[in-house]
Amino acid sequence: MREPDFTLSAGPVAASPRVLAALGSPLVYHYDPVFLQRFRDTAEKLKRVFLTGNDVLLLQGEAVLGLESAARGLVQPGTKVLNLVQGVFGKGMGFWLRDFGAELHELEVPYNDAVDPAAVAAFLDANPGIELVTVVHSETPSGTFCDVAAIGAIAHAHGALTLVDCVSSLGGMPLRTDEWQLDVCVAGAQKCLGGPPGMTLMTVSEAAWERIRANPAAPRASYLSLLDWKEQWLDGDKFPFTPSVAELHGVEAAVDELLEKGLEHSIERHARAAAACRAGVKAMGLELWPRSEKIAAACVTAIAVPEGLTDVQVQAHCRERYGVMISGGQGAGNLVRIGHMGISARSLHPVVGLAAVGRTLLDLGVRVDLGAGLEAALAELSGTAAEVA
Numbered sequence: 001m002r003e004p005d006f007t008l009s010a011g012p013v014a015a016s017p018r019v020l021a022a023l024g025s026p027l028v029y030h031y032d033p034v035f036l037q038r039f040r041d042t043a044e045k046l047k048r049v050f051l052t053g054n055d056v057l058l059l060q061g062e063a064v065l066g067l068e069s070a071a072r073g074l075v076q077p078g079t080k081v082l083n084l085v086q087g088v089f090g091k092g093m094g095f096w097l098r099d100f101g102a103e104l105h106e107l108e109v110p111y112n113d114a115v116d117p118a119a120v121a122a123f124l125d126a127n128p129g130i131e132l133v134t135v136v137h138s139e140t141p142s143g144t145f146c147d148v149a150a151i152g153a154i155a156h157a158h159g160a161l162t163l164v165d166c167v168s169s170l171g172g173m174p175l176r177t178d179e180w181q182l183d184v185c186v187a188g189a190q191k192c193l194g195g196p197p198g199m200t201l202m203t204v205s206e207a208a209w210e211r212i213r214a215n216p217a218a219p220r221a222s223y224l225s226l227l228d229w230k231e232q233w234l235d236g237d238k239f240p241f242t243p244s245v246a247e248l249h250g251v252e253a254a255v256d257e258l259l260e261k262g263l264e265h266s267i268e269r270h271a272r273a274a275a276a277c278r279a280g281v282k283a284m285g286l287e288l289w290p291r292s293e294k295i296a297a298a299c300v301t302a303i304a305v306p307e308g309l310t311d312v313q314v315q316a317h318c319r320e321r322y323g324v325m326i327s328g329g330q331g332a333g334n335l336v337r338i339g340h341m342g343i344s345a346r347s348l349h350p351v352v353g354l355a356a357v358g359r360t361l362l363d364l365g366v367r368v369d370l371g372a373g374l375e376a377a378l379a380e381l382s383g384t385a386a387e388v389a
């Protein structure tokens with residue numbers, strides 16, 4: 001099959017020409033002064049995206065590496081953890097936590113809903129001694145998000161640390177690490193930052209470091225060790241192992257591109273693309289997957305697949321007939337997702353996604369008002385045309 005014409009997936013997303021050029025820049029020795037400077041600068045710049053004064057780590061593996069490392073570092077047999085589950089990634093975190101010996105408590109809601117912070121407060125009131133709350137900010141497979149601002153404060157007030165999966169939200173949705181009192185935040189570069197998919201970007205608070213240091217089960221001398229990075233790199237200027245030089249170049253370019261226009265601009269751009277996409281879905285006569293638009297994330301728009309069809313069929317037709325790559329439900333349900341992250345949250349990309357999904361459904365025998373959908377999305381975008389790019 002030929003290359004896709006448009007990648008409007010749930011990530012990895014298409015990268016900008018600048019990121020691609022950076023990925024192709026010379027591969028230098030990792031202790032070359034130029035690379036050391038770049039590595040440090042990139043971490044500093046990321047503090048302005050995470051809005052934190054905490055340590056920032058750049059690990060050489062996709063964000064799952066950061067999530068697993070953080071869970072392993074924070075948990076030992078018997079650690080009391082409250083895991084919030086509103087989708088596939090939250091559920092997956094629970095499997096890890098149990099595996100690492102945690103005394104696991106879960107608050108779970110259907111995968112088209114969001115965990116209510118009031119329920120978290122009530123649970124923590126009723127179950128004193130919870131040491132860690134784990135939460136996914138943007139549940140990408142179902143296109144929902146939860147109120148991490150409130151949950152961070154609630155956890156903190158109950159003496160619990162927080163581990164936040166913000167893999168898909170960083171740079172595209174408001175996330176204020178320090179103000180929201182978040183201890184460990186784990187992100188990826190390949191979602192709203194529009195970077196390559198091979199690095200974990202994460203923040204670790206002083207309180208989290210204390211917990212990890214005091215944990216005899218925390219990995220050391222391991223690919224999964226955060227302590228190695230703290231002791232050898234942050235405190236010792238030596239890499240625990242060779243970082244991925246090309247990936248770092250790509251991440252730095254993506255962060256530079258974001259910061260030049262500013263974090264707020266990036267967040268607004270994602271919000272607008274998402275609003276246009278949702279308006280289009282509704283005007284076409286389709287149903288959004290999230291129970292309410294109030295909990296719809298700005299990263300992807302999840303659309304319920306009409307009865308009689310499957311997400312796999314819709315996705316395949318879109319790609320084969322129109323060269324547009326969208327995402328399926330990834331186990332969250334019978335839904336397809338139009339991603340609007342990084343450069344796909346610019347310009348008329350949401351309209352392309354809607355056109356591809358709408359026309360695909362018509363081709364497959366579903367009656368949708370394609371014209372009304374595209375008009376609605378364009379109206380949303382053109383209201384602020386100067387800002388769309």
Ligand SMILES: *Cc1c(COP(=O)(O)O)cnc(C)c1O
Nearest residue numbers: 063064089138139140165167168
């Ligand atoms: C993309 C993503 C991850 C990383 O997981 P992959 O399956 O490797 O893509 C983790 N959490 C969330 C919420 C994500 O969107």
